Amino acid sequence: MFLKRLQQDGRFRVPDGWKISLLDDLAKRGTGHTPDKRFPEYYGGGIKWVSLKDSDKLDRRWISDTEDEISEAGIANSSAVLHPPGVVIVSRDAGVGKSAITTEPMAVSQHFVVWNCGPHLDNTFLYYWLQLTKKEFERVAVGSTIKTIGLPYFRKLDILQPPIPEQQKIAAILSTWDRAIELTEKLIAAKQKRKQALMQQLLTGKVRFKEFEGRSWKWVELGKLTKSVKRPISWDDEQLYKLASIRRHSKGMFFREPAYGHQIKVKKLFTIEQNDFLISNIQAAYGAMGLVPKKFHNTYISDQYTVLIAKNEDAFDISFLGFISETSWFRHQILLACNGFFAERLRLLFSASELLKRKVFVPPSIEEQRRIVEVLRTAVRELKYDQSRLKYLKEQKKGLMQQLLTGKVRVNVDANTVNG
Template sequence: MGETKFITAEIGVLPEGWKLIDIKSIADRNQEHSFIDGDWIEAKYIENNGIRLIQTGNIGIGHFIEKETKKYISEKTFHELNCKEVKPGDILICRLAAPIGRACIAPDLGTKAITAVDVVILKVNQNEYSREYINYYLNFEKTLQRMESFASGSTRQRISRTNLGNVLIAIPPLTEQRKIAAILSSVDEAIAKTEAIIEQTEKVKKGLMQQLLTKGIGHTKFKKTEIGEIPDSWNLVKLADVFEIVKRPVEMRDEEEYQLVTVKRRYGGVVPRERLKGKQIKVKSQFYLKHGDFLISKRQIVHGACEVVPKELEGSIVSNEYHTLLVKNGIDIDFIRWYVRLPMMQNYFLLSSVGVHIEKMLFKIEDWFKRIIALPPLEEQKQIANTLSSIEQSILKNQKYLEQLQTIKKALMQVLLTGKVRVKVDNEVMSQ
């Protein structure tokens, strides 16, 4: 890293040797449609296949979400309307939606594509500018904020192509642009690989859940039951034989502090809410929780709002809007934690709830307790739970790593795209 000298500029201070360029001046004037809006395509021209129509919703920050491209036009329409074709390497910039100005580099889609009117096509003059650097700078938080400040509209905020073209960005020498882009790209590659690992591991977990929770481990003999085929050594039991309701009433004291918790939808876990003094808690009917309790939200269980209370939240409290359950002897709570995620159990939660609207249904635990599940021997319960938990821990580890990478990228963008940290540009560094 080299010593940095700064000069005053319209958008702040810039390193010596950097310059301010408006977006429209980055366009390659030797190419047709180098900085232009996409096409206005009426609904009557939309078809199910043909030439892709890229809309604002298809564009994520830095990358193109190809799988969400669902609208097309015909070759005939393309020529009749004199549409502008997107080429690989074009930068596509959104003029509306959140955030305004988000951009991506178009990949090779293997077919023709055009953009809707609210997606600007920018063809970068690569003799002077690195399109990868430009793309990173367009998606830089400060750039997006400036673009939003230029937006207008009574119902939907959008930035005009003229105002977009006048937005200034800071440009270092070309070799430095390329080096900055290379550094950020390396982090993006690590992010993409980690995301792919998480996605694949999630698929493995889903497949194993269905296999282990219904067929068990290493079984060759099965029997038919009212809930389907299960291993011969498994038993059918009612949920009333698995759980018992427990209540630990809180004697509320005005000056004592209490940790309130809730349970998130989609099996998202028991999480802390606010911490309040007794006199601040309006609902006085509260109950203590212990580590290992199974907590169910009476009004959100149709959305998968149930989970085991973690050790760090022992002693927290919930209102009578929740059911607190304990598993009986011979039942492994970790196995049950996974078992409730089966589609059959999700259906049980729905069938045992009453109400006229999915968001206003109330869980009837007495009905739920009558439902039948398949239960393996205790030792197999533990083996199944341990296998699935190890996969979950792998996912959580990679998710934490992903968050670290995203934090690193944000920090790097902050220092590299402002020149607060300068990069050396030589053959040795570039090869690294």
């Protein structure tokens, strides 16, 4: 349907040796059902049942587990069907277009469409084709609250069909990229756990560097280590101001839309500098805080922020506070420093003066603080490198899918090569 329309419009040419086929001619289509929840005996019977609860398990090639199970009685007393392993499923409701291949017999809810591939369609190729078609699924989905695709749409769904050896080779190439992505995701998860463990050990003094042993850490009021600063600007209605803000949950800073002075209603801005410790007074309870990176040096914030700097840079490393702020303990201190509500948005209102009364546990020497900071920075750099590599792999895979699944780049089925 979609492909033939493009072909008729002259926007798409079918590659040599390929053809446009109706998906129903290549695979047996099915769906599923939700057994009556008034009967508990229909559930928990060991038959894995894919529902909208499993949305986060899709788009990862394989689905091996489900949140809920149903029973043989649930199958017998509903329109649910036990599908064989290896079928390809796609969500037609919330999370429209998300797909996966089952690794064992499973049933699905009515929110999914299932295809059991015949001899002329490789199931992994179909999975990648559905991934490529996701934007089209999102386009045709309708609904004000939950987007959905009606079942009649899938009766007319077409697919670009290469010969089966070429399908299998394309699927194998894309699977190689997916395996690299999966391994990188696991590496990132492991390094995130390692970073959390390092923070737990190093920021509490549970693990010390040998050269600093023998000198005890101390609880010190934050107000003795840091001070609040404001750097007001001279207002100019004709100046273009580069505005900054900070995300919740210690997720870093971002640039807001730049604005000229005459476009800004509240004519009160302040300058921030690299390594300031920035706290959103309105969103502090949600973890909107952190150090100002270099690229945000000399940008502007509103008066709804608190800026802390070290009172004495030779005695306290503000970056140490940056890492402390990521801990649940410090988030609790922030909550204790909130003493009211921001009326317009019903959010906890942060008080800098209250926070500065709270005590933090710190090493006695600036050298130990800096050593801890450097170890944690190294962990952060490694994480960022792997996250960048993951993003690159995903972009590469996206490009490969577009090229291989449309035949713009052809594969050599007899060798480990791709032909341009």
